[in-house]
Amino acid sequence: MTTTYNSIKSLREALKPLRADKKIALVPTMGNLHQGHISLVKLAKQHADIVVVSIFVNPTQFGVGEDLDSYPRTLEADTEKLIEVEADYIFAPTVDEMYPIMPPPTQVLAGSISQMLCGKSRPTHFDGVGIVVTKLFNIVQPDVAIFGKKDYQQLAIIKQLVRDLSFDIQLIGGPIVRAEDGLALSSRNQYLTETERAAAPELHKAVQDLAVKLQSGRATSETALQSLIEESITAINAKGFKVDYLEVRNQDLTPITEFAGKQSWVIAVAAWLGKARLLDNQEVDI
Numbered sequence: 001m002t003t004t005y006n007s008i009k010s011l012r013e014a015l016k017p018l019r020a021d022k023k024i025a026l027v028p029t030m031g032n033l034h035q036g037h038i039s040l041v042k043l044a045k046q047h048a049d050i051v052v053v054s055i056f057v058n059p060t061q062f063g064v065g066e067d068l069d070s071y072p073r074t075l076e077a078d079t080e081k082l083i084e085v086e087a088d089y090i091f092a093p094t095v096d097e098m099y100p101i102m103p104p105p106t107q108v109l110a111g112s113i114s115q116m117l118c119g120k121s122r123p124t125h126f127d128g129v130g131i132v133v134t135k136l137f138n139i140v141q142p143d144v145a146i147f148g149k150k151d152y153q154q155l156a157i158i159k160q161l162v163r164d165l166s167f168d169i170q171l172i173g174g175p176i177v178r179a180e181d182g183l184a185l186s187s188r189n190q191y192l193t194e195t196e197r198a199a200a201p202e203l204h205k206a207v208q209d210l211a212v213k214l215q216s217g218r219a220t221s222e223t224a225l226q227s228l229i230e231e232s233i234t235a236i237n238a239k240g241f242k243v244d245y246l247e248v249r250n251q252d253l254t255p256i257t258e259f260a261g262k263q264s265w266v267i268a269v270a271a272w273l274g275k276a277r278l279l280d281n282q283e284v285d286i
């Protein structure tokens with residue numbers, strides 16, 4: 001059975017008797033669920049006895065002028081999908097329940113990792129993610145928490161949060177779920193027009209092309225890497241996107257300083273296509 005709670009107190013009461021002998025997993029979401037989210041719930045079920053899915057469009061992670069008001073809110077359809085996949089609890093609080101004072105005076109800042117990549121164009125975004133995820137961890141006290149690798153930087157920031165605030169939580173990153181044509185599933189894909197949707201998989205293709213070049217050993221120096229990156233940005237922009245950033249980093253998101261020998265890198269990209277800012281990434285082991 002899938003039960004929905006809107007209050008922190010009632011969810012805590014429901015979970016309390018289960019803690020003694022059940023493993024609890026948390027899957028945090030902003031709702032408008034698609035197969036990417038459902039894959040995380042299925043992964044959660046493999047690692048825990050009880051799965052809690054939070055659905056909360058978190059205002060503190062939206063910047064001024066972003067899509068907080070228009071972000072799709074589809075709780076009824078989401079609930080049906082979660083019943084079908086047999087999630088145990090849905091936590092769907094109101095903004096007042098989560099933030100008695102708005103904006104909350106307490107902050108959870110992630111430092112330099114939150115100012116790079118997506119943080120350059122969304123400078124307060126990860127501070128909002130930091131506080132809401134900290135609250136969700138404190139409310140649910142899960143044994144396991146599942147996040148998607150589509151939001152690669154977010155997962156890296158949450159790894160740092162778990163380490164620095166000593167949360168006793170096992171973090172698991174779920175693989176990116178894609179449409180058949182390669183586009184990473186995302187709630188914001190619905191902002192695309194039909195023509196833009198047809199062009200959208202080009203982003204993934206460009207990332208794959210760059211991955212092939214990296215794997216063939218062409219990034220022998222900082223300069224060589226930079227020129228491959230610039231080639232990719234030009235190719236993506238030529239398809240009608242406006243690249244926000246495309247960077248190659250070590251998989252912990254530190255800058256690359258070693259070019260010889262075995263390397264574990266990640267290509268991370270964000271690009272605007274019409275009203276949608278699309279994210280993608282690919283890990284590359286060289």
Ligand SMILES: Nc1ncnc2c1ncn2[C@@H]1O[C@H](COP(=O)(O)OP(=O)(O)OP(=O)(O)O)[C@@H](O)[C@H]1O
Nearest residue numbers: 029030031036147148150151176177185186187188
């Ligand atoms: N295609 C996907 N594959 C795997 N995980 C995903 C995918 N899309 C989203 N997730 C994960 O689901 C969780 C909730 O994400 P969220 O509700 O913001 O969905 P979203 O589709 O990414 O929305 P948005 O378009 O706002 O970025 C996050 O951990 C996110 O990384």
Ligand SMILES: CC(C)(CO)[C@@H](O)C(=O)[O-]
Nearest residue numbers: 028029030058129132151
């Ligand atoms: C982790 C999260 C649920 C926090 O609001 C959100 O950033 C998301 O959906 O990725």
Ligand code: BAL
Nearest residue numbers: 030061062125151154
């Ligand atoms: N999945 C990322 C949530 C956001 O862009 O706010």
